[in-house]
Amino acid sequence: MTMLEVQNLSKYFAVPAGVVHSVEDVSFSVERGETLGLVGESGCGKTTTGRTIIRIYEPTAGKIIFDGQDITSLTPREMLPFRKRMQMIFQDPYASLNPRMTVGDIVREPMVIHGIPKDEHSDRVAHLLRLVGLNSEQAGRYPHEFSGGQRQRIGIARALAVEPELIICDEPISALDVSIQAQIVNMLEDLQKSLGLTYIFIAHDLSMVRHISSRVAVMYLGRIVELAESGELYTNPKHPYTVSLLSSIPIPDPDKSDSREHIPLQGEIPSALNPPSGCAFRTRCPKARPECAALNAVLRDTGNGHLCACPFV
Amino acid sequence: MNDEILTVKNLHTSFMTGAGEVKAVDGVSFSVKRGEVLGIVGESGSGKSASMLSVMGLAGENARVWAERTAFKGKELTPETVKALRGKNIAMIFQDPMTSLNPVLTVGYQLRESLRRHNWQGDIHARCVDVLERVGIVPAEERLKQYPHEFSGGQRQRIMIAMAIICNPDLLIADEPTTALDVTVQAQILGLLTELRKASGMSMILITHDLGVIAGEADRVLVMYGGKIMEEGTRREIFYAPAHPYTKGLLRSVPNPERPSERLIPIEGQPPDLLNPPKGCPYVKRCPQAMRICLEHKPEAKVLSGTHKTSCFLEVKE
Numbered sequence: 001m002t003m004l005e006v007q008n009l010s011k012y013f014a015v016p017a018g019v020v021h022s023v024e025d026v027s028f029s030v031e032r033g034e035t036l037g038l039v040g041e042s043g044c045g046k047t048t049t050g051r052t053i054i055r056i057y058e059p060t061a062g063k064i065i066f067d068g069q070d071i072t073s074l075t076p077r078e079m080l081p082f083r084k085r086m087q088m089i090f091q092d093p094y095a096s097l098n099p100r101m102t103v104g105d106i107v108r109e110p111m112v113i114h115g116i117p118k119d120e121h122s123d124r125v126a127h128l129l130r131l132v133g134l135n136s137e138q139a140g141r142y143p144h145e146f147s148g149g150q151r152q153r154i155g156i157a158r159a160l161a162v163e164p165e166l167i168i169c170d171e172p173i174s175a176l177d178v179s180i181q182a183q184i185v186n187m188l189e190d191l192q193k194s195l196g197l198t199y200i201f202i203a204h205d206l207s208m209v210r211h212i213s214s215r216v217a218v219m220y221l222g223r224i225v226e227l228a229e230s231g232e233l234y235t236n237p238k239h240p241y242t243v244s245l246l247s248s249i250p251i252p253d254p255d256k257s258d259s260r261e262h263i264p265l266q267g268e269i270p271s272a273l274n275p276p277s278g279c280a281f282r283t284r285c286p287k288a289r290p291e292c293a294a295l296n297a298v299l300r301d302t303g304n305g306h307l308c309a310c311p312f313v
Numbered sequence: 314m315n316d317e318i319l320t321v322k323n324l325h326t327s328f329m330t331g332a333g334e335v336k337a338v339d340g341v342s343f344s345v346k347r348g349e350v351l352g353i354v355g356e357s358g359s360g361k362s363a364s365m366l367s368v369m370g371l372a373g374e375n376a377r378v379w380a381e382r383t384a385f386k387g388k389e390l391t392p393e394t395v396k397a398l399r400g401k402n403i404a405m406i407f408q409d410p411m412t413s414l415n416p417v418l419t420v421g422y423q424l425r426e427s428l429r430r431h432n433w434q435g436d437i438h439a440r441c442v443d444v445l446e447r448v449g450i451v452p453a454e455e456r457l458k459q460y461p462h463e464f465s466g467g468q469r470q471r472i473m474i475a476m477a478i479i480c481n482p483d484l485l486i487a488d489e490p491t492t493a494l495d496v497t498v499q500a501q502i503l504g505l506l507t508e509l510r511k512a513s514g515m516s517m518i519l520i521t522h523d524l525g526v527i528a529g530e531a532d533r534v535l536v537m538y539g540g541k542i543m544e545e546g547t548r549r550e551i552f553y554a555p556a557h558p559y560t561k562g563l564l565r566s567v568p569n570p571e572r573p574s575e576r577l578i579p580i581e582g583q584p585p586d587l588l589n590p591p592k593g594c595p596y597v598k599r600c601p602q603a604m605r606i607c608l609e610h611k612p613e614a615k616v617l618s619g620t621h622k623t624s625c626f627l628e629v630k631e
Binding site for chain 2: 147178181185210230244247249253257265269
């Protein structure tokens with residue numbers, strides 16, 4: 001069952017210097033209960049894609065279909081019931097919680113907004129805090145009394161408060177220490193199983209994305225360049241950008257680290273104000289040819305649902 | 314090959330804050346040899362940066378620093394000698410290249426400044442062009458006239474590296490030099506640092522929380538937690554024969570590249586409160602093998618081999 005379908009989505013931002021093409025003609029779907037990983041480097045459009053899906057940003061073009069319904073141009077009032085069904089977890093557990101609200105009020109706020117009967121609030125808050133491994137007695141405390149990992153748990157409890165079906169996790173572990181990251185990832189996996197959640201997991205930590213995702217989409221300069229089942233993508237990457245990206249991940253194993261081949265990327269990422277014609281990666285691609293400047297680099301199936309935007313692989 | 318560039322014995326650092334005394338570094342000893350890369354790995358608050366800033370005399374006004382001995386190439390360090398060595402014989406680069414560069418001065422001005430300050434004998438302009446080319450910022454003549462905001466994050470870190478190596482230091486302290494960068498840029502910067510080290514023979518202290526970066530770059534590794542060194546060893550000892558429960562826990566909490574979907578094994582609990590540190594081992598509350606003695610006493614470093622030490626009361630199997 002398809003939970004979410006994104007069709008030819010684009011998002012441009014007008015800035016004094018021109019128009020930034022943050023997301024360009026992106027299409028993918030997310031099945032109910034799966035985790036789709038969205039990876040790429042800063043400025044590749046992964047966060048903008050996530051935010052446009054839940055319509056924090058208005059899409060410039062394309063369609064967003066949630067559970068069979070086109071939500072692309074719903075009014076804020078029409079959008080409200082859908083917002084209840086999709087929630088977001090943010091990167092920075094310090095900036096995303098209001099320091100002047102108690103933890104209980106933070107977790108309760110979405111219930112107030114979505115009109116959940118008041119007499120249920122306290123029980124639900126206590127239940128949610130326990131669900132994320134906190135103590136229900138901690139509801140009266142303020143965010144500064146908690147560590148980074150605990151604050152991320154509070155953010156997750158808030159996202160779960162209105163029983164969403166889809167959660168967009170935007171770099172949920174990047175700000176956390178290594179020993180805490182595993183705690184949060186395990187918890188997200190457990191919650192997914194027990195509550196039947198669907199995740200879009202946005203991150204730049206490629207080994208964690210591989211661990212948690214069923215399928216992974218790789219973005220470069222606003223476009224998806226490759227999308228495949230997670231094991232397939234990491235063991236058999238096809239797009240020259242993915243190959244380079246994966247060869248740059250540091251491996252926590254000295255012998256493997258010494259013996260593997262690193263394919264360095266030359267130069268700098270081009271500006272999204274003025275992206276290259278044809279394939280956006282051609283200016284840095286080790287396999288670029290003259291035709292790349294004019295080709296229409298759309299995703300095509302190379303077999304078994306492994307999509308790649310490079311026609312020469 | 315065995316001469317020590319930097320020697321630190323029994324270093325203690327406390328920060329005096331409104332809430333009380335924060336014991337950031339608690340009895341840390343280590344040395345750096347000529348030409349080697351010493352990796353320091355640890356989480357926020359483990360004392361890895363605070364140790365380095367203390368040695369360099371940069372810990373700040375509210376810091377109390379005490380050490381049995383700190384020496385550079387065998388000569389004792391004092392506040393005056395440290396000041397003379399800093400930027401010349403010992404250089405530092407930090408995580409955030411944007412806040413480490415002055416936004417209103419050109420890159421050329423900032424490079425020339427460090428040469429003048431350290432009385433560079435020779436053509437200052439030629440030296441600036443040379444280092445900028447060596448870190449891959451070209452055309453150097455043109456780019457010297459530009460301001461920091463005209464460069465990308467990766468290029469700014471290259472400029473920071475150029476400033477650090479401009480006086481040919483013996484030791485480069487790199488504090489999370491690639492944490493703010495994307496993986497492909499990180500790989501470029503780590504490659505550049507290796508290339509520069511090989512050409513000049515300088516030593517490096519690489520501070521990071523990324524076990525992958527340590528595995529790829531360090532000759533020897535210190536694992537820090539709660540202001541103490543938990544384990545010290547060669548990179549192979551730390552990754553293939555870890556002795557301390559914290560090192561083992563840390564290595565288990567990252568995805569295994571061989572079995573990527575296997576459930577992770579996190580370290581339970583939270584890092585220690587340094588305002589109110591545990592009396593014994595800082596790791597005691599999270600350690601799955603904690604014993605009664607760990608609560609009351611601080612373990613001494615136990616020697617496992619000529620290069621391998623661990624601070625743990627557990628009996629070590631041969």
